[in-house]
Amino acid sequence: MIRFEQVAKRYPNGHVGLHELSFRVRPGEFLFVTGHSGAGKSTLLRLLLAMERPTSGKLLLAGQDLSTITNAQIPFLRRQIGVVFQNHQLLFDRTVYDNVALPLQILGLSKPEIAKRVGAALERVSLSDKAAQAPGDLSTGQQQRVGIARAIVHRPALLLADEPTGNLDPRLAAEIMGVFEDINQLGTTVLIASHDLALIARMRQRMLTLQRGRLIGDGEAA
Amino acid sequence: MSASKMPTPQPAERVGAAPRNKVVDGPADEPDFRTLLNAWLESHRASLVDSLRRLARQPIGSFFTCLVMAVALSLPMGLSLLLDNVEKLGGSWQRAAQISLFLDMSAGERDGQALREQIAAMDDVSDAEWISREQALEEFQQLSGLGQALKELPENPLPGVVLVTPKEVDKAKLEALRQRLAELPKVEQAQLDLVWVERLTAILKLGDRFVFGLSLLLILALLLVIGNTIRLHIENRRAEIEVIKLVGGTDGYVRRPFLYMGALYGFGAGIFAWLLLAFGLDWLNDAVVRLAGLYGSDFALGGVPSSDGFSLLLGAVLLGYIGAWLAVARHLNELAPR
Numbered sequence: 001m002i003r004f005e006q007v008a009k010r011y012p013n014g015h016v017g018l019h020e021l022s023f024r025v026r027p028g029e030f031l032f033v034t035g036h037s038g039a040g041k042s043t044l045l046r047l048l049l050a051m052e053r054p055t056s057g058k059l060l061l062a063g064q065d066l067s068t069i070t071n072a073q074i075p076f077l078r079r080q081i082g083v084v085f086q087n088h089q090l091l092f093d094r095t096v097y098d099n100v101a102l103p104l105q106i107l108g109l110s111k112p113e114i115a116k117r118v119g120a121a122l123e124r125v126s127l128s129d130k131a132a133q134a135p136g137d138l139s140t141g142q143q144q145r146v147g148i149a150r151a152i153v154h155r156p157a158l159l160l161a162d163e164p165t166g167n168l169d170p171r172l173a174a175e176i177m178g179v180f181e182d183i184n185q186l187g188t189t190v191l192i193a194s195h196d197l198a199l200i201a202r203m204r205q206r207m208l209t210l211q212r213g214r215l216i217g218d219g220e221a222a
Numbered sequence: 223m224s225a226s227k228m229p230t231p232q233p234a235e236r237v238g239a240a241p242r243n244k245v246v247d248g249p250a251d252e253p254d255f256r257t258l259l260n261a262w263l264e265s266h267r268a269s270l271v272d273s274l275r276r277l278a279r280q281p282i283g284s285f286f287t288c289l290v291m292a293v294a295l296s297l298p299m300g301l302s303l304l305l306d307n308v309e310k311l312g313g314s315w316q317r318a319a320q321i322s323l324f325l326d327m328s329a330g331e332r333d334g335q336a337l338r339e340q341i342a343a344m345d346d347v348s349d350a351e352w353i354s355r356e357q358a359l360e361e362f363q364q365l366s367g368l369g370q371a372l373k374e375l376p377e378n379p380l381p382g383v384v385l386v387t388p389k390e391v392d393k394a395k396l397e398a399l400r401q402r403l404a405e406l407p408k409v410e411q412a413q414l415d416l417v418w419v420e421r422l423t424a425i426l427k428l429g430d431r432f433v434f435g436l437s438l439l440l441i442l443a444l445l446l447v448i449g450n451t452i453r454l455h456i457e458n459r460r461a462e463i464e465v466i467k468l469v470g471g472t473d474g475y476v477r478r479p480f481l482y483m484g485a486l487y488g489f490g491a492g493i494f495a496w497l498l499l500a501f502g503l504d505w506l507n508d509a510v511v512r513l514a515g516l517y518g519s520d521f522a523l524g525g526v527p528s529s530d531g532f533s534l535l536l537g538a539v540l541l542g543y544i545g546a547w548l549a550v551a552r553h554l555n556e557l558a559p560r
Contacts, residue, residue, distance in 0.1 A: 075467070075475075077470075078470040079469070089461075089468070091465060102469055103469040103470060106470050106472075106475060107470070108258050108262065108265070109257070109261060110260060150469070
């Protein structure tokens, strides 16, 4: 599913985001990327979302080389990825339903199909009764679950999450992780960037450890 | 690669392949053409409704933007309409470019009338008028003040004249027509006051060029106004645009609501400009009618012809659309997700 081959990212100001990173992720895998602030977790996610391009090396996402992808291809790549942000990135002038429906509207699905899928996605995150509400009326945990519903509603092959439990208390964080596990059980590859080692340890999944842009560990969280 | 807890489902082999076990329930089939077409139409409808709603949410700002655009649109259009009216006031421009055909002294009333009819039937002639030798003398006596002296002449020295009014005031065409008329039987001389025609053409060209230049300047101003307005809308919706791009929205999808917004601004401005011109000409008309009455004329300003009004409206919508397109194209690269 994902293949990093000596991928490096250097910025014009001289800062090095990633140093010759190499690893592979199989389809359907669940893994964490961890490390301190500035370790390169976000850079890694930004490369996968084609928000940035590698300076050198080869980055393959399901066989597609992201170092040579054209700007016109990027939207179609992103339609196959679900992404969850720490700050949710919700649109507060739209209802929960409209937020979750957005990827499906972009895909061009019919209204009944959108209604069906949005209903199913909200049910999966236990927010069926909040569809007509504005995200601003929800708690932080509920907002995060809306973000997850939006990320899975179009059935992506890959789900990326950047510190999805950063603002949540331990109980809510565990609940959100449970949702990710459910999604993964259904076949979606899940990659979560997090620095919450206690939470990662409880999940007992594969963990990549980054330090100053270098991969210093790859194994099951202990 | 950790293999301690690999999930059991078969992997999706490519990005875009729906996972075997669906994340959410429902068919994963690709939408067919009809569904895509309906979705495309729905997307346009939604963009239009959304743009209308956003304009309605800021009624004062939207009103003033449309008004500024309307003033810029109505200036060249109003000037053009006034020039048309001034042409009518001064009599037809064509009359100033008349060709005088002086017939030989042997041409009588019947020759003159026959020639008039022959010339009036020509494609490039608007009108032909026959002035007999007697009429010419009578007019000359009245206008020159030499009535008594002329009566003492042994015979009428003036030839019969056919006054030809061309359809178009174009120097080359007029000269060609003059030469053709000069070759007709009984025509002694064909005279065209080319200096006057040239002056007239120069005045018309100056007027046209002034209106054209003013139009260009005001179109540029309109594009700047609409571009700046759309830029502000883009700034206000930056977060939304970033999210749309992150979930796979194309540039076209991002651009669409702003193009509708530009076209709607243009539509509003076109309506306002039409109203401004209609009321403005009506307001001027009272004074013009009073002035014309003092000169014994029943001249009155014409209103805005429907065809001109609709052209104005269409042009305004197009300008709004183009202005919005340019603004979004310029800012689209800056809208990459952060």
